[in-house]
Amino acid sequence: MANLRGGDLSRLRQLNSLTAIRALRGAGPLTLSALAERTGLSRPSMKEVADELVELGWVEEVPPSPGTMGRPARRYRFRADSGCLVGIDIGGHNVRAALSDLDGEILAETRQPVLPGAPLEERLAAIDRAVSGCLALSGRTAADLWTVAAGTTGVLTPEGRVTFSAAIPAWTGLDLAGKLREMFSCQVLIENDSRLAALAEARRGAAQGARDVVFLHVGRRMGTGLIIDGKVHRGFGAAAGEIVMLPEARWYDAPEHLNGCEVVPEGTAPEDAAGYTLAAARDGHPVALAAVDRYVDDLAVGTAAMVLVLDPQMVVLGGGFSRSADVLLAPLRERLERTCMRMPEVRASTLGDECVVMGAIDYAADHLSRELFTSDSPLTPMR
Template sequence: MANTAAATPPLLRRVNAGKLLGVLSTAGVMTGTGLIEATGLTRATVHAVCNDLIAMGWVVELDPGHDAPGTPVGRPSRRFEFNSHAGYVLGIDVGAAKTTVLLSDLRGETVAKTGRSFQTVKTPTEQTQVVDEAVLEVLAEAQVTDAEVLAAGVGVAAPVDREGNILVDDSFWRRFDAGLPARLTELHGWPVLLENDANLAALGEHWRGEARDVDDLVVLLAGERFGSGLMDSGRLLHGSRGGAGEMVYLKLVEGVGDTAGIARTARELGAKAVADPTVKTSLRKLAVEAAAPAGDAGVAVTADAAGAGVTAELVFEAAAGGDEVALGILRHIAGRTARVVATLGILFNPELVVIGGAVATAATALLPEIEKQLATFTATPPRVAVSSLGDTIVSVGAVRHALNYVEQHALDLQLNCRG
């Protein structure tokens, strides 16, 4: 006969505590009666478990309230609220060029934010130091100690498997295999959860962005390199080694040819146009002004220097002003992006594809052309939107990733909260 462990009173108490905490963490102030209705537990159980959660620091009890009109007059109802300051979590985006760090309370509200450039970083040790400096900055700004941080989510631009290991088959991906999680845990003591940046972007969009209530989703990070996070029925897809959604296959797609994202493509095509003296474009004037020394617009700027000064922002600015060369570049980018979206739509059949990253705001101008061309590539085109989360798309998802960990392990975590 199989040895089946009976559900002991402590185990039942733990299960009930998890159920009540789950309800309170997503609700506002609730009465005992409301918790009974939401959980199906008895009044005695609700009050006993709430007492446990109050003692642990997860729940606070407010001044007594009164039941709804029409109910029998008696002792006022006890009122309970999730303690969103029972601890804090960090969301850290480690990109190729910079890091963005968010500190949030346990309802996911941002308490502090900062960013640091990797422009002068040459080694993994230096990268870790920059990330740690950003972490220390947000903790100091919010006057939060390491002991109050319950977990940190970290996103990197490389495939990460379910155990948090980076796939290092590509030289670009190897740049992120620098032991950052172990080092941050060593320095600060809190658990660090590593995940692919596009996967975290998908979590962030599903939680706080354009994809709320959309469970079949692709988030396309489209700045320097294309990368995608895939969600099916509300669940992230990783693949056997964390490579689900990686875009190296674009090298095989006609009309795309590589993984270069919207920002990189705009910059490179814009620089090429500016460097060609036979091309008439207002982009050249914008680039010259951008390349001129500060406060000295009269200094001559070479064609090479002007070309080097072209940014994606300048290309979009010139297009907004009606420049035909810039508009042609954007049409090319829209067509290329439509092919990328079409392949994702055909392979994964999402309801929605969200374009995110630093280019998201500018990419709004591309949507009409993307949608027009997308309809010619597939009979079932997904809806396309641009993210409203800006440069925090990955770090917001990293916060959500950390909160998921906290919710799963809440009853085992030691709180050092302010109450």
């Protein structure tokens, strides 16, 4: 059962203040009249609320826009720049970071290469460099950090420990959330990278507007992220989406069809192998086409399982192989048409390599909004 607390007049003021913040965050700078109209409050009341928000630091006045009829109107904006969020993508070969304002508008991005086998300390140092780089690029300091959200490959516990990571051996067993909390003295959130990518696609990418989305990370390793009712679905033990563990879903060995194809030149690095096959298939090479067919056959089984279970509005194809989405989408759709009850839209990722960091930013922004808008205590000064 939800909240049982009633409220007095200050609660009403709190609600109206939050409504005003929401209105300002949704649209750029607004005049007092526009704000009053949107919130349904009268002008004098809106003024009172705005004055208080300015006082507390959540909102500031901006110069009136010239060239309008009548007396120039005060304009207000949400001070999205008075704090920042950082999203981190901890991958095998790279640590990426992005810094955004409190609205999730991205202000800086960095990338730090790391070797997959690098020891723990080295990777943590890379994280530190990536974040420091973002802070420097955007002229901020660590004190401006409100929330850090990190996505990493591997299986996590709900508390942010790494149960197992094939891509980053040193990661296995690590209390990642704990380590990052030592590094950053702010709110720290940990999530699986595919789930964050899924969130990014649902918010800014190919699946914008969809409430239920299945994101497929297709690459050397298979991964998934589920968005259900607009939110990341983790599951009770943060293990949702691990369909790759089911042999009958035929996902685990699926990439081998592409990696092991005979069109791949002898001595190619394992991470580049599939690219050759996909490129050859695009050129119509029959052996490569057959390999892609076998790959998609397998890919479609696990995908159909997820689609049948969840009936999502959309399936988004991301990850390394999705650069060859033109080769993969049509046959995948064809397979899914055969088994799926209701065929979802199937699209390629539109966000590319920055997918995970953007998802991390969105995750942090969601968390912030939830904290702000569901709080029961009156609005406090903005740090």
